[in-house]
Amino acid sequence: MLRPIKKTKSLCPECLQVIEALVYEENNCVYISKSCPQHGDYVDIYWSDYELYRRSEKWNIVGSGVLNFQKKREKGCPYDCGLCENHKTCTVLGIIDVTNRCNLNCPICFAHAGAVGYLYEPSKDQIRHMLRNLRELKPIPPTALQYSGGEPTVRRDLPELVAMAKEEGFRHVEVNSNGILLAKDLEFYKSLLDAGMSTIYLQFDGLTDDIYIKTRGVPLLDVKMRVIENARKLKHDSVVLVVTLVRGVNDHQIGDIIRFAAKNCDVVRGINVQPVSITGRINRAERERMRITIPDFMKLCEEQTNGAIKISDFRPVPWPVALARAVGLLKGKGYPEFTAHPHCGVATFFLVEDDDIVPITRYADVDKLEEDFWEVYKLASSGKKFKAYLKLIRASGRVRGKLRRYLLSVLIRGSYSALGELMRRMVLLGCMHFMDPYNFDLERVERCCIHYALPDGTIRPFCSYNSIHRQTVERALSIPYPIKVESRAV
Secondary structure, three states, X not given: OOEXXXXXXXXXXXXXXXXXXXXXXXXXXXXXXXXXXXXXXXXXXXXXXXXXXXXXXXXXXXXXXXXXXXXXXXXXXXXXXXXXXXXXXXXXXXXXXXOOOOOOOOOOOOOOHHHHOEEOOOOHHHHHHHHHHHHOOOOOOOOEEEEEOOOHHHOOOHHHHHHHHHHOOOOEEEEEEOOHHHHHOHHHHHHHHHHOOOEXXXXXXXXXXXXXXXXXXXXXXXXXXXXXXHHHHOOOOOEEEEEEEXXXXXXXXXXXXXXXXXXXXXXXXXXXXXXXXXXXXXXXXXXXXXXXXXXXXXXXXXXXXXXXXXXXXXXXXXXXXXXXXXXXXXXXXXXXXXXXXOOOEEEEEEEEXXXXXXXXXXXXXXXXXXXXXHHHHHHHHOOOHHHHHHHHHHHHHHEOOOHHHXXXXXXXXXXXXXXXXXXXXXXXXXXXXXOOOOOOOHHHHOOOOEEEEOXXXXXXXXHXXXXXXXXXXXXXXXXXXXXXXOOOOO
16 A cells, blocks of 8 residues: 655656655555656655665754855756755765766766767866865865766876865865776876875776676776775775666675675775666666665675674764764864765764674664764753763763774864774775656755865755756866767776
């Protein structure tokens, strides 16, 4: 029996007009249904497990948004993205696409210069303007930035751009890369580190070349292995493996990727899984065959690690909000708040002990810890800061073993360096399910915390930019690029 959950607004996948939508449960699966007067009815899987959907709703924490909007509300969400007054979450991670050129021609990518026929490549002055636009956001400017594309490393001035981001106040600067140049050119990799790069956000779809041939058009496993080895040579201990997850292509290798990260935890800091977005005209049966959602990911982790990592180890993205608010109030400063929608993503951490994978939930009662942080926030809000501080220190007792002193350092110092020391003792395992026009939910868009900065002065949420605005914005700021980039062996 169909059970309505909420009414929302979505997009028609054909004309991209905003239409009414219903999110509902049926047979323990959550769907989104909608009807366009011109193009008909659409139904898509929203979350594949209703019980897990309900569990995540506990973290439905609405943020305060930004104070200095870049655009006025005129056409309505999501057409006024800029950010506008509708947006409820501050930017946590800013993204700047430094080019749409690429040295691959991936079958699952439609946005590179060879595919779209134009070249989008902001100048250094434009990039500095975008950096400053992000850093001027109020009340809490982002301190984390990702350079993306295209393939950012095809710009030989990328080290200068990294240094520029550091100059403008970004403490964490990561580069999203397929790894081809980083595998080939150790000196270029080193130049990025010397400029201040924090993390390589490495495209990493699996551990066999048949997967890369399907997802990227060429065998790339050796490239990925060489990037890991180059990171080790340079003593760079912050590589994140970024998995585009496609049902029937690489969903059988989640466990292997986790074990690979554990084996290489001296350089691998995280795994970020992103279920593939679906674009173009495609019928419901084919979409359901391809669609993979966050509950599917969590179940794959449990099944393929033989229970070393369980579904119950994961928490939605907003879990750290209590910590940010508690420490922020005691320190008298604002920290980025992950007030994304609770159905946008999940994460956990694990440690490696004697080759065993041990989730953080074996070291800490994370739910009691979160309750403590909210209590600290309430005490501090009511003016009882000394009691709040004592409660905060006692909260570290929820953590056992060697992690306790690193958490205590974060709680006392509240600094980026203290957080880095803690993070380097663990490996992040997360999943962000970015939306496409079929499963688009405006309620989620308004809570997005990952935003693109653009040369036109706007700052746009990840999913609305990629579903609606990208080609329009890029074409207006581009030049013709008639040469098709061919796939080639590396």
